[in-house]
Amino acid sequence: MRITCVGGGPAGLYFAVLAKLADPAHEITVLERNPAGVTYGWGVVFWDDLLDDLYRYDPVSAERISRAACRWDSYEVRATGKAATHLAGYGFSLGRRELLEILAARALELGVDVRFRDEPAEVPAADLVVASDGAGSRIRERYAEHFGAEIEVGRNKYIWLGTPHVFDTFTFGFEQTAAGWIWYHAYPFDAETSTFIVECTPETWSGLGLDELDAARGCARLQEIFAAHLDGRPLIDHRAGTGGTGWLNYRRLTTRRWDHGNVVLMGDAAHTTHFAIGSGTKLAMQDAMALADALAGGDEPAVALERYEHRRKTALAPLQRAAKASSEWFERVPDYTHLPAKQFSYALANRRGEYPMWRYLLHVTTQSAGPRVALRWALSVRRWHRARRRPGLAAAPAVAGRAPEPARTGSGLAAG
Numbered sequence: 001m002r003i004t005c006v007g008g009g010p011a012g013l014y015f016a017v018l019a020k021l022a023d024p025a026h027e028i029t030v031l032e033r034n035p036a037g038v039t040y041g042w043g044v045v046f047w048d049d050l051l052d053d054l055y056r057y058d059p060v061s062a063e064r065i066s067r068a069a070c071r072w073d074s075y076e077v078r079a080t081g082k083a084a085t086h087l088a089g090y091g092f093s094l095g096r097r098e099l100l101e102i103l104a105a106r107a108l109e110l111g112v113d114v115r116f117r118d119e120p121a122e123v124p125a126a127d128l129v130v131a132s133d134g135a136g137s138r139i140r141e142r143y144a145e146h147f148g149a150e151i152e153v154g155r156n157k158y159i160w161l162g163t164p165h166v167f168d169t170f171t172f173g174f175e176q177t178a179a180g181w182i183w184y185h186a187y188p189f190d191a192e193t194s195t196f197i198v199e200c201t202p203e204t205w206s207g208l209g210l211d212e213l214d215a216a217r218g219c220a221r222l223q224e225i226f227a228a229h230l231d232g233r234p235l236i237d238h239r240a241g242t243g244g245t246g247w248l249n250y251r252r253l254t255t256r257r258w259d260h261g262n263v264v265l266m267g268d269a270a271h272t273t274h275f276a277i278g279s280g281t282k283l284a285m286q287d288a289m290a291l292a293d294a295l296a297g298g299d300e301p302a303v304a305l306e307r308y309e310h311r312r313k314t315a316l317a318p319l320q321r322a323a324k325a326s327s328e329w330f331e332r333v334p335d336y337t338h339l340p341a342k343q344f345s346y347a348l349a350n351r352r353g354e355y356p357m358w359r360y361l362l363h364v365t366t367q368s369a370g371p372r373v374a375l376r377w378a379l380s381v382r383r384w385h386r387a388r389r390r391p392g393l394a395a396a397p398a399v400a401g402r403a404p405e406p407a408r409t410g411s412g413l414a415a416g
């Protein structure tokens with residue numbers, strides 16, 4: 001089969017890897033408009049559930065991702081006028097560029113034709129065209145009426161920045177300013193860099209004058225606001241010097257249908273989930289797994305694409321609800337900031353409103369160092385045990401015939 005993936009993000013590259021593993025006779029091309037090694041964004045977070053899946057589908061790339069990833073083992077919450085508090089949970093983070101380099105190298109070594117600086121003017125001719133061209137998918141737009149995309153625009157403003165300040169762990173920081181509250185989601189993703197996503201209401205954004213500052217001056221303003229959190233290190237916006245700024249409103253995208261003839265949507269081209277639950281990359285890669293499974297099933301392509309769409313829409317629904325609840329909580333942050341420190345961080349952890357009472361008791365107990373260290377130790381044993389159950393490289397399974405896995409959650413106690 002001749003397969004072309006338009007877009008070399010996590011979805012397109014990982015699907016190319018899995019489809020080639022399933023059938024080396026497939027002729028697979030990935031067209032990526034950016035040069036090699038150039039991408040947007042900083043590090044992304046993920047949890048054990050994605051690693052489990054990656055090891056089941058391709059232990060070789062899973063091992064490389066696991067080795068390159070940064071591990072963190074708790075969440076810290078800081079807010080002006082409140083003592084720092086802690087949330088139980090652990091996870092991983094990895095630079096987006098590094099992830100793409102691992103996937104591109106794996107695709108190339110399997111014989112996939114990965115072409116950078118290649119942006120097709122038309123939908124390419126192939127037996128199957130995978131539209132993995134991200135949230136602004138031109139292919140989706142080309143057949144807009146058929147795919148039926150709906151976009152809900154979030155209220156808050158956000159910007160995805162990086163910093164050479166290496167945070168100890170995943171940190172949420174809330175600062176009170178004269179124009180209202182502004183906060184960040186930050187986590188280390190290698191030995192030298194952290195992701196630093198800043199978010200605030202539109203009123204605070206314009207009240208702080210951020211709507212009128214270019215990227216460099218906007219970063220300088222944010223550095224002043226978050227100086228106490230950055231240890232004197234700068235914030236970096238790749239757009240500095242370009243005249244633009246990276247401030248955006250989150251756009252929640254859903255699509256009525258995912259396939260049209262031989263064209264199928266995947267990853268952010270089909271659906272987006274708010275960054276506050278850190279799952280877009282995971283979902284894009286799980287789409288790739290589901291499509292690879294569906295195609296390996298031996299059905300007519302139309303039936304396979306239908307099966308893929310059904311499996312993924314079913315798996316996505318609970319996460320999309322969680323992401324919506326989470327993004328709406330962040331739109332109401334000013335309603336919670338009067339709470340004392342422990343209640344405030346618990347409200348943040350429970351922003352999807354799904355925790356039983358024991359979680360609150362655990363949260364309060366683990367604000368003391370002794371119980372917190374004990375819980376962290378128990379979680380690290382669990383993490384180690386889970387890692388041991390993953391198949392080794394010698395047990396690399398074929399893609400064909402693998403049973404779909406039910407949707408699962410990450411570390412169980414994860415608050416992200």
Ligand SMILES: Cc1cc2nc3c(=O)[nH]c(=O)nc-3n(C[C@H](O)[C@H](O)[C@H](O)COP(=O)(O)OP(=O)(O)OC[C@H]3O[C@@H](n4cnc5c(N)ncnc54)[C@H](O)[C@@H]3O)c2cc1C
Pocket residue numbers: 006007008009010011012031032033034039041043044045046118119120132133134135137138159160197266267268269275277278279280281282283284
């Ligand atoms: C602020 C922020 C933080 C995030 N944090 C996380 C996180 O912590 N964890 C997580 O899992 N996810 C996170 N995400 C989401 C994640 O980045 C996306 O969901 C994920 O990258 C989707 O993968 P994709 O392959 O579908 O699309 P993309 O990663 O967007 O890749 C699409 C690719 O297609 C290329 N392309 C586009 N158009 C064309 C064209 N016409 N021709 C050729 N190439 C084209 C683009 O250059 C790009 O390389 C975050 C997103 C944001 C905005």
